Amino acid sequence: MDNKLHHRVVVVGGGAAGLAIAARLRHAGLEDVAIIEPSEQHYYQPFWTFVGGGVVDRKDSVRPMAELIPRGAVWIKDAAESFDPANNSLSTRGGKTISYEYLVVCPGLQIDWDKIPGLPEALGKNGVCSIYHYDQAPITWENIKNFKGGNAVFTFPPPPIKCAGAPQKIMYLAEDYFRKHGVRNKTRVVYYCATPTIFSAPKYAAALMEQVVKPRGIDVLFKHQLTEIRAGTKEAVFKNTETSESVVQPYDLIHVVPPMSAPDFIKRSPLANAAGWVDVDKETLQHVHYPNVFSLGDASSLPTSKTAAAIRAQAPILAANLLSAMRGGQGPLKYDGYTSCPLITGYGKLILAEFDYDLKPKETFPFDQGKERYSMYLLKRYVIPVIYWDGLLKGHKWPQPGHA
């Protein structure tokens, strides 16, 4: 087999970002688009919050990759391993050297489970759970469903993480479930949050504190970062990031969101910025040193909340700017940092946050989205998945702007 390949456009990663871009480029008539993607499955990760809350089955979050690769695109079932952008080429784990005219880098981010001592061994057992993994999300639901009272602890690590709302969404679902099933009055629900506020965009932070956290008696400890799980004694250790003091918190249930970072192979590549992310211009999505390289999604340096909804806004801009670069032009479109977070606040309730780089609301609907609404819950549960599978991943333009 020939281990030297060439394609006009090579896309690294067939996640939300990679499939959306490849589909758009194929719609634009580009003939030679290849996607490097090692996984046989594609996951609709936003459903994992609902899996953890017992609303959907995890099987609803997965589809075979083969069905999603856009028609006419080449699927290279391998993993990118190193980049040589000065020579327009990359190497794969399987030993291939692939050259390109244009490169789109979007392999998502990496979850650093092993950065929390005690967590890898404890995960999935004796009350330790996380919705940030396909196998763990149903275990989270088992823990919530079978909870008999005590300390229910939820954590939020230092950002950036993907879907910064998910760590509190699962807490609100759990709290609601405990309330409806008679265990809330024997339960302390506590949120250990590494940041100084509950949400980055001030409008929605205020809404969450006033409409959800305070009235429902949820304890929040800001600037506290999980540092260890002691499974033997069912204790979690947190560091107060202001005073450096340690807090030992006994738990009966703990939902852990571990730290996340750029994938190691990106961190050590010439494409990375100092923090490890693919270093792109925040408006054009073009690499700051290599003009034929672009990035979007979780692996990119774009300083916005890492969501599939953000990718819905990024993908048309990247595709237009890449096509323009092919014609020798400058990117005509600029990304304003649009992202969205459907903040589930209970079974049947949701605050739909939408905002830009300046954390200013950029709302779709003609009403105040800072209020909990049943209609927005229905949108998240039934409409947004269709937009994801049949709109975003297929490169369709409808509807604008994006939710996912």
Ligand SMILES: Cc1cc2nc3c(=O)[nH]c(=O)nc-3n(C[C@H](O)[C@H](O)[C@H](O)COP(=O)(O)OP(=O)(O)OC[C@H]3O[C@@H](n4cnc5c(N)ncnc54)[C@H](O)[C@@H]3O)c2cc1C
């Ligand atoms: C629990 C949870 C809840 C969420 N909730 C929401 C929500 O409500 N709304 C929302 O908009 N977003 C939400 N998200 C975030 C959303 O899923 C991500 O932001 C989105 O999937 C990022 O897309 P991506 O293409 O950058 O990465 P991914 O979709 O993660 O895809 C990355 C792809 O790259 C592949 N890959 C990895 N390494 C390599 C390599 N070396 N070479 C080639 N390919 C590689 C992977 O196999 C994968 O297919 C949630 C995420 C989680 C985990």
